[in-house]
Amino acid sequence: MEKPYVVGIDIGGTNTVFGVVDARGQILYSGAIKTGNFPDVNDYVSELAKGLKLVINQAGGKEVIKGIGVGAPNGNFFNGCIEFAPNLPWKEKIPLAQMISDKVGIPVALTNDANAAAIGEMTYGAARGMKDFIVITLGTGVGSGIVVGGNLVYGHDGFAGELGHVIMRRNNGRLCGCGRTGCLEAYASATGVARTAREYLEIRNDASLLRDLAPDSITSKDVYDAAAKGDALAIEIFEKTGTILGEAFADFVAFSSPEAIILFGGLAKAGDLLMIPIKRSMEKNMLKVFAGKTKLLFSQLKESDAAVLGASALGWELK
Amino acid sequence: MEKPYVVGIDIGGTNTVFGVVDARGQILYSGAIKTGNFPDVNDYVSELAKGLKLVINQAGGKEVIKGIGVGAPNGNFFNGCIEFAPNLPWKEKIPLAQMISDKVGIPVALTNDANAAAIGEMTYGAARGMKDFIVITLGTGVGSGIVVGGNLVYGHDGFAGELGHVIMRRNNGRLCGCGRTGCLEAYASATGVARTAREYLEIRNDASLLRDLAPDSITSKDVYDAAAKGDALAIEIFEKTGTILGEAFADFVAFSSPEAIILFGGLAKAGDLLMIPIKRSMEKNMLKVFAGKTKLLFSQLKESDAAVLGASALGWELK
Numbered sequence: 001m002e003k004p005y006v007v008g009i010d011i012g013g014t015n016t017v018f019g020v021v022d023a024r025g026q027i028l029y030s031g032a033i034k035t036g037n038f039p040d041v042n043d044y045v046s047e048l049a050k051g052l053k054l055v056i057n058q059a060g061g062k063e064v065i066k067g068i069g070v071g072a073p074n075g076n077f078f079n080g081c082i083e084f085a086p087n088l089p090w091k092e093k094i095p096l097a098q099m100i101s102d103k104v105g106i107p108v109a110l111t112n113d114a115n116a117a118a119i120g121e122m123t124y125g126a127a128r129g130m131k132d133f134i135v136i137t138l139g140t141g142v143g144s145g146i147v148v149g150g151n152l153v154y155g156h157d158g159f160a161g162e163l164g165h166v167i168m169r170r171n172n173g174r175l176c177g178c179g180r181t182g183c184l185e186a187y188a189s190a191t192g193v194a195r196t197a198r199e200y201l202e203i204r205n206d207a208s209l210l211r212d213l214a215p216d217s218i219t220s221k222d223v224y225d226a227a228a229k230g231d232a233l234a235i236e237i238f239e240k241t242g243t244i245l246g247e248a249f250a251d252f253v254a255f256s257s258p259e260a261i262i263l264f265g266g267l268a269k270a271g272d273l274l275m276i277p278i279k280r281s282m283e284k285n286m287l288k289v290f291a292g293k294t295k296l297l298f299s300q301l302k303e304s305d306a307a308v309l310g311a312s313a314l315g316w317e318l319k
Numbered sequence: 320m321e322k323p324y325v326v327g328i329d330i331g332g333t334n335t336v337f338g339v340v341d342a343r344g345q346i347l348y349s350g351a352i353k354t355g356n357f358p359d360v361n362d363y364v365s366e367l368a369k370g371l372k373l374v375i376n377q378a379g380g381k382e383v384i385k386g387i388g389v390g391a392p393n394g395n396f397f398n399g400c401i402e403f404a405p406n407l408p409w410k411e412k413i414p415l416a417q418m419i420s421d422k423v424g425i426p427v428a429l430t431n432d433a434n435a436a437a438i439g440e441m442t443y444g445a446a447r448g449m450k451d452f453i454v455i456t457l458g459t460g461v462g463s464g465i466v467v468g469g470n471l472v473y474g475h476d477g478f479a480g481e482l483g484h485v486i487m488r489r490n491n492g493r494l495c496g497c498g499r500t501g502c503l504e505a506y507a508s509a510t511g512v513a514r515t516a517r518e519y520l521e522i523r524n525d526a527s528l529l530r531d532l533a534p535d536s537i538t539s540k541d542v543y544d545a546a547a548k549g550d551a552l553a554i555e556i557f558e559k560t561g562t563i564l565g566e567a568f569a570d571f572v573a574f575s576s577p578e579a580i581i582l583f584g585g586l587a588k589a590g591d592l593l594m595i596p597i598k599r600s601m602e603k604n605m606l607k608v609f610a611g612k613t614k615l616l617f618s619q620l621k622e623s624d625a626a627v628l629g630a631s632a633l634g635w636e637l638k
Contacts, residue, residue, distance in 0.1 A: 130475075131475070132474050132475040132479075146574070146575075148467050148468075148470075148472050148474075148479075149467075149470055149472070149473075151467075151468055153467050153468070153574075153575055154468075154576075155451050155467075155575050155576020155577065156449075156450070156451040156576055156577060156578035156612075157576055157609075157612060158576075159576050159608050159609065160451075160574065160575050160576035161573075161574070161575075161576075162573040162574075162606055162608070162609075163573060163574065165573050165606045166570040166573050166574075167566065167569070167570060167604065168489075169489070170487075170488070170489075170566065171490075178606055178607065179607065180604070180606070247486065247489065250486070251485040251486060251570075252574070254480075254481040254482060254484050254485050255465070255472075255479065255480070255481075255482065255485075255571070255574050255575075256465075256472055256474050256479050256480075256574075257473075257474020257475055257476055257477075257478050257479035257480075258474065258475060259475035285486065285499070287481055287484045287497055287499070288497065288498065289478050289481070290476075290478065290481075293475075293476060
């Protein structure tokens with residue numbers, strides 16, 4: 001009989017969350033440890049293995065687990081390593097999939113967070129039944145998971161799908177965290193929205209609820225709250241953000257002609273404030289042959305569970 | 320025993336060329352008809368079938384042919400149709416693969432020219448053994464065939480891979496044949512090179528061999544000839560063209576992280592005049608994780624045969 005459960009592990013800079021998941025995408029048992037408490041990765045894996053054994057035993061033991069999927073920043077599917085992740089305590093190249101598998105005795109696959117999100121949407125979410133789609137993660141940064149013909153695009157080195165780093169402004173572009181200028185991420189991430197807010201407040205004179213805040217402390221959440229109250233300047237910030245995303249999406253469609261582009265992550269909570277300008281801009285910039293063909297959707301994974309679900313979906317693909 | 324041959328058909332606006340090809344990429348028997356002589360597509364297919372039967376009989380009859388591959392402008396692999404091709408005599412949606420198969424009694428697959436080129440490189444050319452690469456065709460327009468994990472990227476509708484129409488200049492971009500502005504094709508095609516030449520000659524005052532020509536009649540070949548003679552302005556035109564291509568390629572790498580990008584088509588004959596600035600610009604614009612990893616190569620298909628070979632390669636994939 002097919003084993004009925006998988007385990008998903010989401011590794012973040014602060015917390016590592018894990019859970020046992022069934023084929024319908026229900027998290028049955030879950031746990032968490034503090035990533036930041038373990039400067040030595042061996043200690044981290046030992047503690048994680050303890051937590052995993054607990055939830056696996058609750059589910060019925062390792063005989064009922066088909067595989068373990070891990071979503072981690074800078075995770076490379078091909079070699080199961082985390083490579084030089086700036087936000088994790090371990091800077092070198094860590095063979096994490098192998099280390100976990102050795103401790104727990106279950107096959108482990110690992111990929112980056114955005115790829116995990118894409119597999120999650122395909123298995124349990126908005127992309128069920130689709131073979132060609134792109135998930136765009138809008139958080140602190142902008143990430144992407146690209147699916148072509150039913151398979152995740154890894155590229156020849158395992159690092160494909162860095163769509164937050166296509167260049168949207170080739171002149172006078174904003175400095176991006178990657179060291180280049182004009183990247184999509186510098187405009188369309190949560191951080192990018194806050195930067196746009198500071199820029200608008202400085203160069204314009206119109207009234208705005210955002211003027212009550214210290215400019216340097218403004219977050220994308222503040223911009224959302226103001227826009228939700230009808231603040232014209234805040235609404236315009238989301239329009240500007242959506243416009244750049246739509247321009248980028250039209251180029252992505254010229255590449256892989258996906259059935260849908262799915263928005264995932266904190267900033268996607270802005271809903272229509274972001275979606276309406278994205279749609280308008282994407283269609284305005286679209287090559288004619290693609291006009292009106294690509295759906296724009298929100299993630300259908302429950303936010304608190306999404307990262308664990310996405311990672312767990314990788315477990316179903318293990319032999 | 321596996322059937323030893325395939326047939327490739329390359330449909331252009333002027334000529335249709337076809338040939339019987341073996342597993343090593345040798346064209347054994349070939350023929351051609353004038354595409355433009357047949358305003359009725361039924362007459363065209365009848366004449367084409369006559370020519371095909373001739374070369375197939377020379378090869379030993381249809382029992383030795385595994386399949387027929389067709390490369391055609393606006394060809395859609397999914398439904399075997401040519402759809403609204405502006406440069407062919409038949410404007411509507413033509414089920415060409417089915418029509419040819421009905422006449423000849425051999426399975427037929429059809430795709431667009433750039434996709435055929437990509438399969439050709441993978442089967443007989445520069446991409447043998449590669450699973451992730453992109454072919455960029457530099458001719459009158461700019462086309463692309465993208466291979467991910469060993470499979471051509473068709474997208475959900477069969478039209479993926481329009482990389483000539485990503486937007487490279489979002490302000491004051493050149494008008495493109497597609498009706499939008501700033502497309503890669505408007506700069507990096509043979510036509511784009513000629514436009515750059517006219518632009519440079521008008522706004523600059525430095526001497527150039529190109530000033531001996533009537534500006535409106537200048538072609539990319541003229542620019543190449545001048546550059547080959549050491550003309551500084553002509554060399555700079557190729558540098559500008561290569562710079563824009565390199566910027567675009569860095570974005571393509573962020574999408575699918577290919578092992579190689581392969582240049583195909585007439586403009587690729589410019590060789591190092593184009594390749595050196597492309598490489599410089601691509602690496603300058605590359606996200607760090609991809610730096611130095613993606614090869615830039617020229618097509619290894621003999622130019623006169625390339626289109627037929629590319630189309631024929633599709634024949635091997637038929638059941």
